[in-house]
Amino acid sequence: MPHTVLAHPPHWRNAAQLHPLPAVAERDWLFDQDSLTRRLTALSVNGFSVTPLQEGWQTLRLDETRALGVPAQAQGWVREVFLRGNGQPWVFARSVAARSALEGSGLALDQLGSRSLGELLFSDRAFQRGELQVTRYPAAWLPAEVRSEQLWARRSCFRRGELAVLVAEVFLPALWLAAAQPQAVPPL
Known part of the structure; x- marks a missing residue:
């Protein structure tokens, strides 16, 4: 599915550049520099899951190719x-890797299914996480x-x-809403 080209694409900023x-x-x-998967698992009292929406080869967006x-x-x-x-969908995640670097890397993104990419990246110490931008x-x-409109997002680049x-x-x-609750309650 092709992405929508925007007249005014987002400006990703680090913590020092963000205002307000x-x-x-x-x-x-x-x-938060730690694994989002682990944090969501804790908040949901082990009610965490991943639902794949789409995956495949595409032309990357300009902000992605630059990053x-x-x-x-x-x-x-x-x-x-x-x-x-x-x-409940708590986070929408979009992960991309250039074909030129991915092919032959040994990382089989097409094999993840409903497993968390974040957990894979955090469990492989060879990956180094870059700066968080929002x-x-x-x-x-x-x-x-x-x-x-106006939902907060963050991104970072994991390199190996x-x-x-x-x-x-x-x-x-x-x-x-879930994070604002005083204590997570397990589902019935």
Whole structure:
């Protein structure tokens, strides 16, 4: 599925460049260096799951090619999923890797299915995580069922040798509601 080209694409910023700052609770999630999968698993009291939405070879967006350091219009593997807590979509995640670096790397992104890419990246010590950047994610780039304006998103690039995997995570309203609860309650 081709992506929507925007007249005004988002500007990804690091913590020092961000103004105005998000609320403290949002900053805590946006700039947390630990595994989001582990944090969502804890918040959902082990009710975490991954729902693949689409994956395959696509022309990468311009902001993605720049972040990966590959030519504009480069082909890459694109994987879009919902990270769910107790059945609700809490995070929309889009992960991309340039075809030129992915092929022959030994990383089989096409074999993940409903497993978490984040867990894989955090369990392989050869991957080094780059700087976290945040933006307000364009609604046009979100799946229709969660499309909303001004949602916070973060991204970072995980590198292992020549391979770079760019992971963007969009925090959906249901996550903020769950995170604001004093204590997570396991589902019945």
